[in-house]
Amino acid sequence: DVKVTQSSRYLVKRTGEKVFLECVQDMDHENMFWYRQDPGLGLRLIYFSYDVKMKEKGDIPEGYSVSREKKERFSLILESASTNQTSMYLCASSPPQTGRRLEAFFGQGTRLTVV
Amino acid sequence: AQKVTQAQTEISVVEKEDVTLDCVYETRDTTYYLFWYKQPPSGELVFLIRRNSFDEQNEISGRYSWNFQKSTSSFNFTITASQVVDSAVYFCALSGLNTGGFKTIFGAGTRLFVKA
Numbered sequence: 001d002v003k004v005t006q007s008s009r010y011l012v013k014r015t016g017e018k019v020f021l022e023c024v025q026d027m028d029h030e031n032m033f034w035y036r037q038d039p040g041l042g043l044r045l046i047y048f049s050y051d052v053k054m055k056e057k058g059d060i061p062e063g064y065s066v067s068r069e070k071k072e073r074f075s076l077i078l079e080s081a082s083t084n085q086t087s088m089y090l091c092a093s094s095p096p097q098t099g100r101r102l103e104a105f106f107g108q109g110t111r112l113t114v115v
Numbered sequence: 116a117q118k119v120t121q122a123q124t125e126i127s128v129v130e131k132e133d134v135t136l137d138c139v140y141e142t143r144d145t146t147y148y149l150f151w152y153k154q155p156p157s158g159e160l161v162f163l164i165r166r167n168s169f170d171e172q173n174e175i176s177g178r179y180s181w182n183f184q185k186s187t188s189s190f191n192f193t194i195t196a197s198q199v200v201d202s203a204v205y206f207c208a209l210s211g212l213n214t215g216g217f218k219t220i221f222g223a224g225t226r227l228f229v230k231a
Contacts, residue, residue: 009158035221040124042206042221058218090160103150104219106160 003027006091006107013114019078021110023091030096032074033104034058034066037088046089049074050096081114088112117142119209121222128197129230136192136225138207144168149183149190150208150219160206166190197229 007022025032031050035043035058045058047066055066063085067075074093078085088111092104118141128134140149151163164174166183174181178195194201204226210219 040223042119042121042223043208044221045218048218088158092160103162103165104160105162106152109158 004091004093004105004107006089006110008110009108011110011112013078013081013112015082015114017078017081017114019081019112019114021076021078021089021091021112023074023076023107024072025074025093025105026072027093027095027105028071029093029105030071031094031104032068033092033094034064034074034076035090035092036060037090037109043090046076078112081112083114086112086114117144117209117211117218117220119207119220119222121205121207121225123225124223125226125228127228127230130199131196133193133195134197134227134229136194136205136207136227138190138192138222140188140190140207140209142209142211144211147209147211150210151181151190151192152206152208154204154206154224156203163192194227197227199229199231202227202229 004025013019033048034046037043044060046064049055049068052071065077088109090109091107094102094104120139147168149166152160154160171183180193182191204224206224207222208219
């Protein structure tokens with residue numbers, strides 16, 4: 001089975017802290033994604049990566065950065081956490097999109113609370 | 116612009132009832148893909164189905180069925196004889212081939228409660 005693992009289920013951080021959310025996949029997928037899930041808004045794409053050291057902004061990249069040093073690992077970084085970044089964060093991976101839009105495989109999510 | 120609308124925020128049914136979750140989409144792409152995902156209380160989104168824009172044939176998988184109608188830009192999901200284990204949030208999603216690159220646009224989700 002495809003496995004996408006996020007390092008924490010729950011996190012509580014203080015305003016201004018630098019926060020790292022880690023995601024690891026074991027299916028050798030090229031593509032990895034970070035989404036944010038908020039009630040009534042569905043999932044919104046923050047950043048994605050289609051290769052090691054490659055990254056692209058999604059729809060809401062402000063206040064976030066990412067790192068992909070290895071194919072299996074994609075990290076989301078909140079440079080200076082703010083209360084409006086309190087949310088559920090979902091990581092996903094998918095195979096190369098060779099003209100077909102293939103389904104993504106998701107991690108279990110990290111619920112981040114910034115106080 | 117691409118958009119996915121799931122107008123039903125929450126639905127509550129009694130076990131064994133049939134329930135339909137609505138999904139309406141907007142896209143300028145001629146080639147696109149539609150998805151349904153299930154998010155149980157554990158939090159992990161689970162892929163249910165993918166449909167491409169050239170395949171309007173309806174699909175049935177056990178108690179699940181999907182009705183894709185390009186004329187009304189809808190991709191509705193029906194659960195027959197619902198069970199308590201169907202309780203979850205269901206997301207409809209859209210990915211365009213020509214625009215949006217790798218982006219997949221998700222609807223706001225419909226929370227389904229199935230009561231015993």
